[in-house]
Amino acid sequence: MTGVTIFGQSLSFVLLVVGVGLCIFEAFAPGAHFIVIGVALLVAGLVGLFVPAAATPFVLAFIVLGVGLGALYVYRYYELYEGTGRGQTQDSSDLRGKRGYVVEEVTTRSGRVKLESGGFDSSYGARSISGVIPVDENIVVVDPGGGNIVTVESVDGEDGIDRELDREREESDAA
Structure with missing residues (x-):
């Protein structure tokens, strides 16, 4: 046969x-x-x-x-065909909580940031929640918005968990 x-x-x-x-x-x-x-x-x-x-x-x-x-x-x-895709965003909601830094001073009306693992083009237009965030300041995305403009706030190297732990330590030291 x-x-x-x-x-x-x-x-x-x-x-x-x-x-x-x-x-x-x-x-x-x-x-x-x-x-x-x-x-x-x-x-x-x-x-x-x-x-x-x-x-x-x-x-x-x-x-x-x-x-x-x-x-x-x-x-x-091995993800040979589509690349690794690790660290890349799938949609705008994945940007919430992403960290980065300011490349152009961010105000409540304008600015530009670069995000770590922010997708193909990790540069985004940005608005601050309140006040001015200077160049090279570390930021975190609080609202991805849905477009290419994100709402950010300045971070001092600590995240919300670190701040909460510090607050609890201060309260236990005071007691």
Whole structure:
């Protein structure tokens, strides 16, 4: 049963052509939707062409399954296709609590900040809750807003938890 043909071509050749087609199609519609199965079909087609004894439908099916699972694992685990994405924001609500620093003096009406792990472009227009925040001052985002302008407040290196712990220590020392 090594002579299985589809459309007058060997099964291995058809798998190879479909695999290459899916890999090329992935270039036009990126997102790892077609690349995994494309790679699996491409490898199965190559194995079938270069190892004729393995060109049976069952062997090729197992190759497609094995290579497909392997390709899926590599793309998911190592995040090769889409980059790591670690530390990048998914939407504006992810900016709440992010820290950064002032690059252009921030007032209640204008300013600019740079956020740590703030996405592709970590520079944002900013407004302060009250008062003026000078350049190079550390800030925290209190309201992401939903656009590219965030509301920030100055931080002195401590966060709310540190301030609360200090307050509790002062109260216990006073008692």
